Amino acid sequence: MRRIVVLLIALSLGMVGMGGVIAQEEQVLVVGLSEDYHSLDPSRAYEPGGSLVHHSVYDTLVTFPSDSVSEIIPNLAESWDISEDGMVYTFTLRDDVTFSNGDPLTAEDVVFSFNRMKNLKDNPSFLADTIASVEAPDDLTVVLTLTQPDAAILAKLIFDAFSILNADVVREQGGTDAEDAAETDTAEDWLMNNSAGTGPYMVANYEPTVQTVLVRNPNYWGEPAFFDRIIIQNLPETSTQKLALEAGDIDIAMDVIADQVASFEANPDIEVFSTQSDTLIWLLMNADPEIGGPVSDPLVQRAIRYALNYEELRFLSGEGANNPASMVPIGFAGALDPSEGFAQDLDKARALLEEAGYADGFTIDLEYPDFNYIGTEFGIVAQKVQADLAQIGITANLVPQEFQVSLDLYRNGEQGFSLWLWNPDYYDTLDYVEFLPSGVVGNRTNWTDENADSAILELRDAVKTELDPAVRAELFGEIQRWLQEYGPYAPLFQPGVHFAYRSDLQGFAYNGQWRVDLTALSR
Amino acid sequence: MALHKYLARRLLLMIPLLIGISLVAFLISNSIPADPTAANLGERAAADPEIVAAFRAKWGLDEPLHVQYLTYMRNLLQGDLGTSIRSRRPIAEELARYLPATIELATAGIVVSVVAGIIFGVISAVWRNRPIDFFVRFISLIGVSAPVFWLALIGLLILYLRLDIVPGPGRLDARIPAPPYMTGMYTIDSLLAGQWSTFRNAVEHLLLPSLVLGAFSSGLITRITRSSMLEVLSQEYMMTARSKGLKERHVILRHGLRNALMPVVTIIGLSYGSLLSGAVLTETIFAWEGIGRYAYNAARTLDFPAIMGVSMLIAIVFVVMNLIVDLLYYWLDPRLRQG
Numbered sequence: 121m122r123r124i125v126v127l128l129i130a131l132s133l134g135m136v137g138m139g140g141v142i143a144q145e146e147q148v149l150v151v152g153l154s155e156d157y158h159s160l161d162p163s164r165a166y167e168p169g170g171s172l173v174h175h176s177v178y179d180t181l182v183t184f185p186s187d188s189v190s191e192i193i194p195n196l197a198e199s200w201d202i203s204e205d206g207m208v209y210t211f212t213l214r215d216d217v218t219f220s221n222g223d224p225l226t227a228e229d230v231v232f233s234f235n236r237m238k239n240l241k242d243n244p245s246f247l248a249d250t251i252a253s254v255e256a257p258d259d260l261t262v263v264l265t266l267t268q269p270d271a272a273i274l275a276k277l278i279f280d281a282f283s284i285l286n287a288d289v290v291r292e293q294g295g296t297d298a299e300d301a302a303e304t305d306t307a308e309d310w311l312m313n314n315s316a317g318t319g320p321y322m323v324a325n326y327e328p329t330v331q332t333v334l335v336r337n338p339n340y341w342g343e344p345a346f347f348d349r350i351i352i353q354n355l356p357e358t359s360t361q362k363l364a365l366e367a368g369d370i371d372i373a374m375d376v377i378a379d380q381v382a383s384f385e386a387n388p389d390i391e392v393f394s395t396q397s398d399t400l401i402w403l404l405m406n407a408d409p410e411i412g413g414p415v416s417d418p419l420v421q422r423a424i425r426y427a428l429n430y431e432e433l434r435f436l437s438g439e440g441a442n443n444p445a446s447m448v449p450i451g452f453a454g455a456l457d458p459s460e461g462f463a464q465d466l467d468k469a470r471a472l473l474e475e476a477g478y479a480d481g482f483t484i485d486l487e488y489p490d491f492n493y494i495g496t497e498f499g500i501v502a503q504k505v506q507a508d509l510a511q512i513g514i515t516a517n518l519v520p521q522e523f524q525v526s527l528d529l530y531r532n533g534e535q536g537f538s539l540w541l542w543n544p545d546y547y548d549t550l551d552y553v554e555f556l557p558s559g560v561v562g563n564r565t566n567w568t569d570e571n572a573d574s575a576i577l578e579l580r581d582a583v584k585t586e587l588d589p590a591v592r593a594e595l596f597g598e599i600q601r602w603l604q605e606y607g608p609y610a611p612l613f614q615p616g617v618h619f620a621y622r623s624d625l626q627g628f629a630y631n632g633q634w635r636v637d638l639t640a641l642s643r
Numbered sequence: 644m645a646l647h648k649y650l651a652r653r654l655l656l657m658i659p660l661l662i663g664i665s666l667v668a669f670l671i672s673n674s675i676p677a678d679p680t681a682a683n684l685g686e687r688a689a690a691d692p693e694i695v696a697a698f699r700a701k702w703g704l705d706e707p708l709h710v711q712y713l714t715y716m717r718n719l720l721q722g723d724l725g726t727s728i729r730s731r732r733p734i735a736e737e738l739a740r741y742l743p744a745t746i747e748l749a750t751a752g753i754v755v756s757v758v759a760g761i762i763f764g765v766i767s768a769v770w771r772n773r774p775i776d777f778f779v780r781f782i783s784l785i786g787v788s789a790p791v792f793w794l795a796l797i798g799l800l801i802l803y804l805r806l807d808i809v810p811g812p813g814r815l816d817a818r819i820p821a822p823p824y825m826t827g828m829y830t831i832d833s834l835l836a837g838q839w840s841t842f843r844n845a846v847e848h849l850l851l852p853s854l855v856l857g858a859f860s861s862g863l864i865t866r867i868t869r870s871s872m873l874e875v876l877s878q879e880y881m882m883t884a885r886s887k888g889l890k891e892r893h894v895i896l897r898h899g900l901r902n903a904l905m906p907v908v909t910i911i912g913l914s915y916g917s918l919l920s921g922a923v924l925t926e927t928i929f930a931w932e933g934i935g936r937y938a939y940n941a942a943r944t945l946d947f948p949a950i951m952g953v954s955m956l957i958a959i960v961f962v963v964m965n966l967i968v969d970l971l972y973y974w975l976d977p978r979l980r981q982g
Contacts, residue, residue, distance in 0.1 A: 150817045158730040166685050241694050243685035302697065308731070328730065328740075329932040331817060353817045355930045360812045363799050369811045524677035524945060531681060531689060545687060560690050 149347040149641060152361040152370035155354035160326055161311040163236050165280035166243035168635065169374070172352055175634040176334055178283030178317035181211055181230065181262070182274055186629040186637045189547040190453060192274050196225065196284055196318065197262070206269035206587045211262040219286040220315065220322045220337040227256030232287035234264075235297035240305060244281035247546060269585045271592060272548035278633060279546055286316035320345040320639040329354050334638075346642035362620075365390060371625055372636065376618035377495035378438025384620045391628070396442035397494060397617035398632040400449050401501065403610040404530070404538045408566035412536045414482045418606045423472035425610045427512045429464045433504055433612050437496045440616020446600035447607065449614050451632065452549045453589070454596030461611075462604070469512045481513025488539035489527065490520035496615045502539050505612075533564045539612075547633050549596050555609065556580040556599070565608050576602055646973070653969075657962050661955060665719075668954035669712050672947055679704065679945040683728050702728055702947075715951060724955075725948035729940070734952040737937065742956065743827025744814060745933030748856060748925075749918035751849045755857030756864055757911055763861070764868020764907075765900060768876060779865060786862025795855045795928040802851055809851045812930040815844050852929045856922055860914035867910045871903040878902075904975055912968035919964070920957040 157170035162178050165171070183195040194200075197211035217225035231254045238248035250270040255263045266273065276282070285295075293314075295307030315323040318341065321334040334350040353370060355361045361373040362380050366387065376384070376392070384392045405421045406412030414420050434441040444450050445461035473479065486505060488498045499520055506516040516537070521529070529535050542561065544551050554560040557572035557580065569577060579602065583595040603609065619636065621628055627640045679702070680695050688694045699705040703714060718725060724734035760783075767779040802809045810816060814829055822832040822841050830849070833841035875881065876899055884898045885891075923935040934953060941949035973979050 148818060241688075241697060243688045245694070246687040246691060325820070327821065328732075329936070330814070330821070333820075351817045353813065353930070354932070355812055356936070357812075357928050357930070359796055360799070360928050360930060363804050364811045367804050367807070367811055369817065522677070524675070524682050524943075527681050528677050543686075560687065 146348045147346060147643065148349045148351060149372075149638065150370045151350065151352045151372045151374060151638065152355040152364055153352050153374040154356045154358070154361075155329055155332075155352075158328065159308060159312065160315070160323055160332070161308045162280050162283035162285065162317070163233065163240055164242040164244065164308065165283070171280055171634040172374075172636065172638055173323065173332055173334065174280035174283055175319070176321040176350065176638050177315045177319045177323055178280065178285070179217075179319050180278050180280075180282050180284065181213075183278055184547070184631055184633055186640055187631055189275075189451070189631050189633055192278070196230075200274075202587075206271070206585075207266050209264040209266075209273065211264070213260040213262065214341075215260055217318050217341045218339050219289070219318050220339055221286065221289065222339050223286055223288065225284065225318055226259045227262045228259075229284055229287045230254065230262045231256045232290070232297045233284045234282065236285075236290070236295060236301055236305065237281050239297060239299050239301035241302040244279065247276045247279060247281055269587060270550075271585075271587050272546060272550040275548035276546045280634075284318060289316040321350060324349075345639045347638075350638055365620055365622070368622065371641075372619060372621040372628075374619060374636070376620045378440065378616055378618065379495070380620070381439050381618055389623055390620050391623050391625075393619045393621075393628060393630055394440040394616055395630060396440055396450055396614040398449050398451060398544050399494065399615055399617075400444065400447070400542045401437075401496060401612045401615065402447065402540060402542065403505065403612065404535060404540055404561075404565055405608045405610070406533070406536045406566055407571055407608045408533075411534065411566060412608075413484060414476075414478060415484060415537045416608075417476050418608075419472050419476035420478065421608055421610070422605065423469045423476065423512065424509065424514070425462055425604070426465045426469035426472065427514070428462070428505065428508045428610060428612070430462060430613065433501065436500050436504055437613055437615040440618060441496075441613050442616075443613050444611050445604070447555050447603050447609055447611050448549055448552045448596060448600055449544075452544075452547070452552070454549045454593040456597060456600045460601075464508075466511055473512055473514075478513075481515065483515040483517065484537050485519045486516040486537050486539065487519045487521055487526065487529065487535045489523040491523050493541055494615050494617060498539055501612065505539065530564055533566050535564075544632070549592070550584070552596075553580060553584060555603070555607075567608050573606065576606070650966075653966050657959070660962060661958060662716075664958040665716065665951065665955060666712070668951055669715070669947075672942075672945070672950045673708060673711075675945065677945060679728060679947060682943075682945040715948075719955075724952045727941075727946055727949045729944050729946045729949065734948050737949070738934075738952055738956055739827060741932060741934050741937045744931060745919060745926075745935065747814075747828040747830060748849065748852055748922075748931055748933060749915060751853035752856035752918050753860065753911065753915045755853050756859075756861035756914065759857065760861040760864025761868050761900075761907065763865040765872055765895065767865065768869045768872030769895060771873065780869075783862040783865040786858040787866070788862075789858070791855060791859060791922070792924045792928055794858055795852070795925055798851050798855055799928070810844070810847050812928070814848050814931060815841065816848075819844055852925055852931060855929075856918060856925050860910075860918070863914065864907060864910055868903065868907050871906050872899060875899050875903040901975070905972065908968055908971045908975065912964050912971075916961045916964035919960045 153169050155169055156167040160173055162174045165174050179196050181195060181197040182192050185191060185193060196213055196217055198214045200209055200211045202209055213225060213227060219225065234254045238245055250266050250268055250273060252265045252267045257263060290307050293307045293310035296305050312326050320337055320340045322337045324335040325333040331354060332352040336345055336348055355364060358375050358377050361375055364370045365373040381392055381394060384390050405415040407416050409416040430443045434443050442450055443458055443461050445456035445458055448455040450458060486502055488502045490499055502518050506518060509516050530538060530540060556562050557577060558568045579595060579599050583592060583599065586592045586595060624643055626642045629637060629640065680698055681689055684698060703711055726733055727737060763779045763783065767776040770776050803811050815821060819841055822829060822836045822838050825832045825835050829845040830842060833845055881894060881898060884894045923939045926933045926935045938953045941953055
């Protein structure tokens, strides 16, 4: 026994010694993140924090430029053709791509990865709802057949869940793309501490809620990344992240809140990046009179939109926040220019209320999840809405709810008048069709094919299948203007999103899909 | 009563207690008007009836409550604490990962508070109403009343950022890999593995959080020690001891402190129990992923198996702490041994 202990000590001392030598030459990037993911299986990807890992380790067929989501560019697929009816997408893969273990990428890997993602029936599986089949007629050709024309399919394919994994390796570790994958696939355990991707990095070690360590992929097919190692360290508290960044222990703070921006800007060692987030904060006005009461009346809904002071609401969320004109956030193709948005007009609001038969106003409950989302305190926003509505005679009683409780009521369509947020599921404007009748949010508002105006139903059906970008933009414009007049929502603002990093870091770029491309950074 | 009989009885009493606690934890977490489906499935998956039905079936949520409870208890009897809904990992594995972090921090915290608390308490009782007494009472008042997250942030700001004498948040520097898992406590594991630099780093990382965590209980222990000492110091046997010509130091420590310790031990036991059941705020600010954070996250996401596991664990911690306190009484007070 003693001999074993001595051996162990000697071995571990040796390891420390070796570690020391490597550490001297090694370039390490340390990222501070409030860890939100529980799995590193990309086919189960859902949380935004996980994208930092997936985007570094895996590739997708097509992608976005690192600083925008407005253009789709080639990645593993060097080109693609779309059939006239928009039902069949044929991708041609690059012929020089290898996985981190040296295996060449083949079309079979793509078929396996897509089918596995769909059949795992996990959080992102809905993204494959419009995919009828994936086939590999030869090693470098992938044919994707849809169930209906889907103008958003390429944008969906960019999400982490459509990452391409090495089929042979994942199969060896218990993975399967069969229809019963949800019950039979056991590869997740292995994918927590290993990876099987074509990206610039590989997963070296994942210690849940402590850190995720990535190392450079020696077989990467593109330009090698600068950093030898990336450590994503879990720092759940934003004030701690700030201190660690100031002390130089981390290179990037991913969860900066608006209040901290000024103090960072005064520090020459630190750069700040601020923009509006893709999160939309909005008011729900239930279309069912039994539930919504007075706010189910389109005239009242419009009056409420005119009663709000949007600039002051945005101010509550701090720096970087912005007001979208309608229910499509700024940054998405076809979103109305913010200048077309609402300006507070109390006279108009009062006149509309009178027209609706509520000259003396009314009393209503305003429900909201009582929490803070990326620096936006819902309670404070609700108070501001209450104050604005009081000016036109509407008495809003604030009803704060515990988040999960509120979420349940909202998803079941039981809230009459409430404050909510929506994050994009994928980066195509089509995601906002969910706000239209019988969409995910439409249903929660009890706004369905039965009670909706035929004009909006026609617009909705047209935009869902339209493939021509110019016509789509036009249709989205019409939909947003229609919602400004008659929709059961009030768009409030998009909160700011902020990142801070050490000034010696080069190559920082942001887009909403994966936020920061860690592989493009250098020192 | 013989000690081993007493112990056996106490341990047997744990069984009904744990059953009671499991029942209460189960009923409370199931009576919240929120659905674990919504908490654990994404926006779209939760809107898909097929996925929701599969989810409910997988986690047994489609069974009646009493069946769910009995299934849980049956598995528990076989040593199976179930699987976390949130992370899909076995609860036992997760508790084994997070509890050692908390034990390490709570132990360091209680050592700080016991040493500081007893020394301050004795000093302030012996020099009652002198300036030093007022000073100690003032400090202990701060310890008891300052919010822990404020202390933690101020501590980090001064000692970490400005003076750079303690390391930042976390149990180790980001660049230092964790020692091989033996006990889960980094200080002990690094020693066992002979990784001296890792050990040093782990100890350094413990300093500030244990000071912050110890501040509250040391304030409490100071106050209790002081009042208990004052009572003992006025007893007649103290005068007897002095009149026998014993040295003052001997009188105070052997005759005074030992007799004053009974209520102090109770407070230490309770403090240690509450430190062991996790300190969410301290753990959050210092990125110290322990039982407190685990319990918080479990509750937030309605992860029923995790909530149950952590409730049972904390119950056991308190029962064991109480048992240890009672055994200490036994040792401190000879009358109990004879009676």
